Amino acid sequence: MEHPHIPLEDLQAQVAACRRCPLCDGRTQTVFGVGNPEARVLIVGEAPGKNEDLQGEPFVGAAGKYLNELLAIAGLSREDVYIANVLKCRPPSNRDPRPEEIQACTPFLREQTRTINPEYIVTLGNFSTKFILKTDVGITRLHGTLQRAGRFKVFPIFHPAAALYDSKKREALENDFATLGELLRGEV
Ligand code: URA
DSSP states (O other): OOOOOOOHHHHHHHTTTTSGGGGGOSSSOOOEEEEOOOOOOEEEEEOHHHHHHHHHHHSSSSSHHHHHHHHTTTTOOHHHHEEEOSSOOGGGGGOOOOOOHHHHHHHHHHHHHHHHSHHHHHHHHHHHHHHHTTTOSHHHHHOOOEEEEEEEEEEEEHHHHHHOOHHHHHHHHHHHHHHHHHHHTTTO
16 A cells, blocks of 8 residues: 655655765755645756755756746746756766666655646656656657656656757757647647
C-alpha cells in the first residue's frame, strides 16, 4: 500500500536539512519549489542555477523570465502551476547533474509529485524527461508529444535555457507551450 502523502511544508523542511550528497556543501540554500500546491500542471526543470541558489526559488534568472512568457502562451501564470527541479541544490558552475546526485535527490521530487498530484507533468529538458519517463529517448524526439508515467500525463518540452540563443528551439518551445494550452483547455 502507498504511504500517506507528506505535506509540502514537511518535505520542504526535510530538503532544507538534506545532506544526502556533496552538493549540500556548495549551496547557499536549497531550492524546494514554488507555486500552487493544487496545480493541474507540475513543471519540472533540471537544477538551480546561480540566481535560484541565491534566491531560494526555481526559475528566477534569464531562463525563468522566458519561462514566464512561455507559460503565458499556454494561458498560465506562475501562480497557476507548481515549479520544481530534479535537483534541489545547485551543481558547481551549473554542470550537469550526476547520476548519484539524481538518485540521492529524486525521492523528494517523487514525494512532491504525489502530494501535488497534478494532471500534467511538463518536463523541461533531457534530465527531467529521462527521470520522469524512465527513458533514454532524447528530448529532441520527445518534445511536444503527450506521454504517460503512471497516472500522470507527461508533456516533454525543451529546456528554456537551451533555447535562449537558439531560434529553432525557441520556435519549438513556443509551439509546444501553445499545444499545452490546447491540451489544458481540452481542444486537442
Ligand atoms: N534551470 C533549471 O532547470 N531550473 C531552475 O530553477 C533554473 C534554471
